Amino acid sequence: xxxxxxxxxxxxxxxxxxxxxxxxxPWVICAVSALFYAYEYILRIxxxxxxxxxxxxxxxxxxxLGNLSAFYYYAYTPMQLPVGVLMxxxxxxxxxxxxxxxxxVGSYLFASSHFLSVxxxxxxLVGFGSAFAFVGVLKLATIWLPPDKxxxxxxxxxALGAVGAVFxxxxxxxxxxxxxxxxxxxxxxxxxxxxxxxxxxxxxxxKHREVSEGSHEPLDIPRICLGFWQILKNKHIWLNGIIxxxxxxxxxxxxxxxxxxxxxxxxHLSNTSAAAGISLVFLGFAIGGPLFGWWSDHIGKRKPPMIxxxxxxxxxxxxxxxxxxxxxxxxxxxxxxxxxxxxxxxxVFPIGRxxxxxxxxxxxxxxTNMLVMxxxxxxxxxxxxxxxxxxxGTLVNNVHVYSALDYRYSLSVIPGxxxxxxxxxxxxxxxxxxxxxxxV
Numbered sequence: 001x002x003x004x005x006x007x008x009x010x011x012x013x014x015x016x017x018x019x020x021x022x023x024x025x026p027w028v029i030c031a032v033s034a035l036f037y038a039y040e041y042i043l044r045i046x047x048x049x050x051x052x053x054x055x056x057x058x059x060x061x062x063x064x065l066g067n068l069s070a071f072y073y074y075a076y077t078p079m080q081l082p083v084g085v086l087m088x089x090x091x092x093x094x095x096x097x098x099x100x101x102x103x104x105v106g107s108y109l110f111a112s113s114h115f116l117s118v119x120x121x122x123x124x125l126v127g128f129g130s131a132f133a134f135v136g137v138l139k140l141a142t143i144w145l146p147p148d149k150x151x152x153x154x155x156x157x158x159a160l161g162a163v164g165a166v167f168x169x170x171x172x173x174x175x176x177x178x179x180x181x182x183x184x185x186x187x188x189x190x191x192x193x194x195x196x197x198x199x200x201x202x203x204x205x206x207k208h209r210e211v212s213e214g215s216h217e218p219l220d221i222p223r224i225c226l227g228f229w230q231i232l233k234n235k236h237i238w239l240n241g242i243i244x245x246x247x248x249x250x251x252x253x254x255x256x257x258x259x260x261x262x263x264x265x266x267x268h269l270s271n272t273s274a275a276a277g278i279s280l281v282f283l284g285f286a287i288g289g290p291l292f293g294w295w296s297d298h299i300g301k302r303k304p305p306m307i308x309x310x311x312x313x314x315x316x317x318x319x320x321x322x323x324x325x326x327x328x329x330x331x332x333x334x335x336x337x338x339x340x341x342x343x344x345x346x347x348v349f350p351i352g353r354x355x356x357x358x359x360x361x362x363x364x365x366x367x368t369n370m371l372v373m374x375x376x377x378x379x380x381x382x383x384x385x386x387x388x389x390x391x392x393g394t395l396v397n398n399v400h401v402y403s404a405l406d407y408r409y410s411l412s413v414i415p416g417x418x419x420x421x422x423x424x425x426x427x428x429x430x431x432x433x434x435x436x437x438x439x440v
Contacts, residue, residue, distance in 0.1 A: 025204075026144035032202045033092065033137045034157045036100055038164030039195055040130035042172070043103055043188060044072060045165050047123075048257045049172040049275065050181040056399045057181075058116045062391070066384030069257050071120045073376035075127035080370040083131050084362045085224060087139045091205035096136045097196050102129030104192030111185035134161070135366075143206055158346065162286030165255070166279040173275035227363045236355050236429050237364060241371025243428070244348035246421035247310055249414050250317065250338065251345075252376040255281045258383050262411060266324070266404035267331060280332055281339040288343020293350070300433045302351050306425045309344025314418035316341060321408050321415070342418070348372065354431035379413070386410035 047054060047069040055065055086095060106125030113119040137157045175184040231237055254262075255278050263274040288309075296305045316338040320331065348368060356364035390406040402410075 029144055029203050030137060030140050032199060033096055033133075033140050034160050036096060036195060036199060037133040037137055037157055038160045038167075039100070039188075039192065040103055040126070040133045041161040041164040042168030043107060043126050044130065045168055045256045046172060046185065046188070048255075048260050048278065049169060050176050050184070051257070051261055052399055053176065053181040054119075056397055058119070059398060060116065061400050062384030062387035062402070063381055064116070064384070066257065066381035068116065068120055068123060070377055070380040071123035072127035072130070073252075073373055073380070075124045076131045077370055077373040077377055079128060079131035080135075080366050080373065081228070083135050084139075084366050087132075087135060092136045092139045092143075093200070093203045093205045095132050096203060097200040099129040099132035099136070100192055100196035100199055102126070104189045104196060107185050107189035107192060111182045111189060134369075140203065158289055159286040162282045162289075165282040166286075169260075169275045169279040169282065170272075173272060177271065227360050228367070231356060231360055231363050231367050234355065237352060237367060238371070239424060239428055240348050240351050240355065241368045243306070243421050243424050244345055244368060244372040245375045246417045246424075247306070247313075247342055247345035247348070248372050249375050249379060249417055250281070250313060250342045251285065252373075253379040253383055254317070254411065254414060255285075255339075256376070257380050258387075258407075258411065261402070262321075262407040263331075265402055266321075266407050267326065267328075269328065269331075273328065277332055277335050280336040284336040284339025284341075285343050286339075288340030289346040290343075291340070292344040293346055296347050296350070297433055301430065302347055302354075302433065303425050303428065303430050306344045306347050307422050309341050310418045310422040310425070313338055313341035313344075314415040314422070317411075317418070318415045321411055324404070345372075350433070351428065351431060354433070354435045355429065383410045383413070386413075 047065070051065060054060070054068065058064070058068075060068070103126050106122045106127075106129065108122070109125065110119050110122030113122060134157060172184055172188075175187070259278050259281065260274045263269045263277050264271065267274075269277060292305050292309055296302055299305075316334050320326075320334050320338065326334070349365060352364045352368035353361050387402050387406050387410045388400070390409055391400060391402060392406075394401040394403075
């Protein structure tokens with residue numbers, strides 16, 4: 001009898017351990033996939049870290065550097081439309097593994113290239129692979145976690161991406177100074193290979209090795225196209241996405257590419273200090289996004305937080321652009337709260353969800369994200385063109401040197417477009433934090 005009792009107790013103990021493992025496993029899976037999002041965000045901002053070295057090596061001007069950086073968005077932006085469908089069809093594990101491998105290969109091409117065209121191809125491959133990161137985390141969250149955890153994992157992933165940008169801005173700046181830009185990017189390529197292997201072994205498509213729902217069903221192309229058409233003909237979806245694009249400009253145009261050069265050229269910060277300033281913008285965004293989301297949910301309104309956030313962001317970036325000789329500590333404070341203010345941008349995603357029928361929510365989010373990312377496609381090269389237009393011909397070590405006036409002239413589009421976003425918000429339908437199934 002005692003042996004039977006001990007056997008039962010052993011089995012109970014083992015059962016409890018198994019349940020504990022099952023409870024932890026979903027979070028481990030989602031955390032590993034979220035690490036991929038943080039990794040791709042580091043790759044996204046890398047041209048900002050090494051902009052001077054790239055301009056010197058390839059002998060390029062501002063518009064060419066902006067175009068090189070924007071090759072990421074040339075792939076990332078259109079891929080937002082099919083990526084959700086592909087996730088449903090093939091499952092996250094295989095796609096995230098291959099996508100991370102694409103990022104690693106693209107980084108290696110970028111690091112080893114001696115031709116601008118090959119470097120552009122590397123950035124394109126990085127953008128292609130990165131397009132799967134955020135959607136993959138959300139897909140895994142719907143498979144492994146209960147619905148009441150979905151918002152938490154979404155906020156956690158967004159914050160982790162911004163933290164990745166903070167880490168990348170500071171650590172890569174130091175690496176570039178110590179070992180050079182090629183070796184630094186080669187390290188990121190090696191990290192991508194390791195992460196791809198981890199994803200392949202840790203991430204699972206469904207509970208208890210089940211295949212994710214619908215993964216073997218044939219693609220219904222006509223139904224998918226009809227869903228896209230229903231979303232695309234909704235003027236509020238377009239307006240919401242354009243507003244999101246304008247509100248994301250501080251990240252895509254300033255923090256990801258031109259901000260560091262501006263802080264060095266106009267505020268005379270060192271390379272490391274300028275990187276710290278940009279990292280504070282991302283840190284503010286990581287905090288501001290969840291705060292604005294909570295505030296919007298708390299008051300049951302979407303438009304007031306977006307209007308106030310965009311206006312404050314416009315005021316703060318104007319102070320950064322037009323007040324010379326700011327003390328470094330004051331400048332850092334302004335940059336942090338600037339990042340917090342344009343964190344209101346995340347509200348465009350619940351608006352996009354609420355302006356569409358429930359059965360088209362994924363499509364609406366994909367279209368919204370695609371429109372948001374158009375800012376990188378358009379404004380990274382455009383600001384570089386503005387800089388070249390005002391350039392006085394100064395070269396230092398074969399690098400174009402832009403004056404503080406050049407930067408202020410070129411970056412002034414950001415506060416202007418943030419004010420435009422605040423105006424356009426008034427023309428969006430207020431959803432009152434409620435899904436409007438008759439919106440389309």
